[in-house]
Amino acid sequence: MEQLQKLPGIGAKGAQRIAFHVLKNPRDDAEQLCGAIRDVKERVTYCSTCNNITDADPCVFCTGPTRDQRVICVVEEPQNVMVVEKTREYRGLYHVLMGTLSPLQGVGPDDLKVRGLLERVGAGGVDEVILATSPTVEGEATALYLARLLRPLGVRASRIAMGVPVGSDLEYADEVTMTRAMEGRRDI
Amino acid sequence: MEQLQKLPGIGAKGAQRIAFHVLKNPRDDAEQLCGAIRDVKERVTYCSTCNNITDADPCVFCTGPTRDQRVICVVEEPQNVMVVEKTREYRGLYHVLMGTLSPLQGVGPDDLKVRGLLERVGAGGVDEVILATSPTVEGEATALYLARLLRPLGVRASRIAMGVPVGSDLEYADEVTMTRAMEGRRDI
Numbered sequence: 001m002e003q004l005q006k007l008p009g010i011g012a013k014g015a016q017r018i019a020f021h022v023l024k025n026p027r028d029d030a031e032q033l034c035g036a037i038r039d040v041k042e043r044v045t046y047c048s049t050c051n052n053i054t055d056a057d058p059c060v061f062c063t064g065p066t067r068d069q070r071v072i073c074v075v076e077e078p079q080n081v082m083v084v085e086k087t088r089e090y091r092g093l094y095h096v097l098m099g100t101l102s103p104l105q106g107v108g109p110d111d112l113k114v115r116g117l118l119e120r121v122g123a124g125g126v127d128e129v130i131l132a133t134s135p136t137v138e139g140e141a142t143a144l145y146l147a148r149l150l151r152p153l154g155v156r157a158s159r160i161a162m163g164v165p166v167g168s169d170l171e172y173a174d175e176v177t178m179t180r181a182m183e184g185r186r187d188i
Numbered sequence: 189m190e191q192l193q194k195l196p197g198i199g200a201k202g203a204q205r206i207a208f209h210v211l212k213n214p215r216d217d218a219e220q221l222c223g224a225i226r227d228v229k230e231r232v233t234y235c236s237t238c239n240n241i242t243d244a245d246p247c248v249f250c251t252g253p254t255r256d257q258r259v260i261c262v263v264e265e266p267q268n269v270m271v272v273e274k275t276r277e278y279r280g281l282y283h284v285l286m287g288t289l290s291p292l293q294g295v296g297p298d299d300l301k302v303r304g305l306l307e308r309v310g311a312g313g314v315d316e317v318i319l320a321t322s323p324t325v326e327g328e329a330t331a332l333y334l335a336r337l338l339r340p341l342g343v344r345a346s347r348i349a350m351g352v353p354v355g356s357d358l359e360y361a362d363e364v365t366m367t368r369a370m371e372g373r374r375d376i
Binding site for chain 1: 322323349351353362365370
């Protein structure tokens with residue numbers, strides 16, 4: 001139970017439930033769980049090109065024959081790759097920064113995978129870099145910082161749209177989001 | 189308590205609390221509350237131009253000397269005017285539709301204040317109509333419907349941006365919103 005409680009989202013009660021669940025169920029199930037946990041640490045690594053998690057280096061996105069090599073979507077964390085991928089619309093490559101610029105927490109450009117991105121763009125063949133960091137203060141600052149670095153390389157830098165989320169009621173839009181939604185309006 | 193429970197968001201417990209509050213406090217407070225409630229019904233009406241709530245007809249937006257008469261922002265309900273107004277960026281006029289198209293609930297164009305909008309645009313002097321209905325199915329359908337009616341009048345019709353809300357983490361963006369955020373990306 002002590003070990004289980006170290007995991008995120010599992011408290012004392014949850015750890016107890018899981019412990020008793022393991023106790024009650026067959027030994028095979030427990031072995032499979034152990035195997036999966038070990039596998040993660042042994043087989044899953046980071047792609048040396050885009051820093052996404054992968055079990056083969058380079059990853060499926062970097063080597064995918066159907067992926068558009070001219071577009072790179074920059075995200076903060078590996079789990080954000082899944083968010084963009086779920087749209088089923090994006091067919092380009094990715095680059096995971098492994099965080100955002102955060103001077104207050106001592107995270108500077110050298111702590112992120114910025115150099116790798118610039119090398120990939122500098123190698124040529126890239127038309128557009130989509131900066132898909134979160135619409136937070138840190139994410140915005142990181143996007144602006146990267147845009148400034150990318151401009152001299154002659155590549156188009158774009159930022160994902162901020163606005164009212166699809167399916168939401170306008171009544172619940174905050175001022176800043178509503179301001180962005182008005183600024184970013186498009187002809188229909 | 190029976191009367192109070194008819195109000196939205198007030199249940200049995202809340203009604204009881206309010207009733208005892210009124211009982212305990214001075215008669216003057218009760219009179220003021222009654223006065224405010226009566227005033228709403230007597231003094232607040234709808235603007236004959238934009239259908240926003242107002243105590244003077246036409247309303248402060250329609251007659252405001254600092255408001256830009258060339259832009260009309262179309263919203264569903266009077267409370268949405270407040271949402272746009274809170275951005276402190278928009279200086280144009282408004283037009284409240286009093287609902288959205290909803291065929292399943294029997295709401296057609298004639299049940300909304302569509303004709304008034306077309307008359308205002310048709311009278312000239314308007315360059316752009318911003319369709320700021322909610323990013324829901326009904327709101328989108330209404331915006332597209334209006335855009336089709338406005339096009340022959342030679343006015344620019346625009347739609348507020350859909351995308352990731354400012355301050356949110358990308359991790360929580362749903363697929364449809366993320367798709368819109370990617371589609372609506374802009375150069376920086």
